[in-house]
Amino acid sequence: MRRQFLHSGLVVLLLWGAVACSGSAELKPLAADALVLTFGDSLTWGTGGGENGNYPYQLEQMIGRRVINAGVPGEVSAEGVKRLPEILKEHQPQLLILCHGGNDLLRRLDRQALHDNLRQMIEAAQQSGTEVVLIGVPSPGLLLEPPALYAELATEFKLPFLGEALAELMTDRKFKSDAVHFNAAGYRQLAQRVKDLLKAAQAI
Numbered sequence: 001m002r003r004q005f006l007h008s009g010l011v012v013l014l015l016w017g018a019v020a021c022s023g024s025a026e027l028k029p030l031a032a033d034a035l036v037l038t039f040g041d042s043l044t045w046g047t048g049g050g051e052n053g054n055y056p057y058q059l060e061q062m063i064g065r066r067v068i069n070a071g072v073p074g075e076v077s078a079e080g081v082k083r084l085p086e087i088l089k090e091h092q093p094q095l096l097i098l099c100h101g102g103n104d105l106l107r108r109l110d111r112q113a114l115h116d117n118l119r120q121m122i123e124a125a126q127q128s129g130t131e132v133v134l135i136g137v138p139s140p141g142l143l144l145e146p147p148a149l150y151a152e153l154a155t156e157f158k159l160p161f162l163g164e165a166l167a168e169l170m171t172d173r174k175f176k177s178d179a180v181h182f183n184a185a186g187y188r189q190l191a192q193r194v195k196d197l198l199k200a201a202q203a204i
């Protein structure tokens with residue numbers, strides 16, 4: 001059992017090491033009139049942040065490009081994978097910031113299904129000519145950290161990856177509006193982390 005635990009830990013560390021490299025994966029520079037699509041659930045919508053407190057709105061102010069908030073509170077990945085293609089077709093964004101899966105994890109839904117749904121979302125975006133940034137969503141529990149499936153997908157598709165931001169912010173009460181959601185200051189911190197990642201990826 002101990003050997004199996006150590007092996008699993010080593011696999012996770014190796015994945016995070018690989019993803020550290022993917023965090024600096026390059027994106028095409030965002031044109032001045034580029035559309036950025038933020039896609040996800042209540043953390044994207046901005047539950048708890050108040051008017052204009054959500055992270056897409058605050059990110060728009062920081063990067064000077066139009067950012068579309070396509071968050072739907074309560075949505076699970078099986079619903080998101082069906083919703084995304086039409087939104088991509090409607091807006092034709094240059095960049096998708098994907099932050100999805102929190103409700104799957106809270107409801108303890110099948111993680112392989114979550115992995116497959118996120119994969120389909122990434123593939124749908126890339127097939128439409130949209131680049132992707134992935135945000136890792138932590139599992140509920142004593143040790144907040146994203147499941148390895150996020151790191152695996154970021155490594156496989158060579159995506160800029162924000163792996164620890166949500167987990168770090170969720171452990172700081174001053175950024176929280178409730179047990180799950182941020183307040184406006186927390187969403188601003190998330191927007192800043194996304195901006196920093198876009199800058200590292202040479203998108204801005």
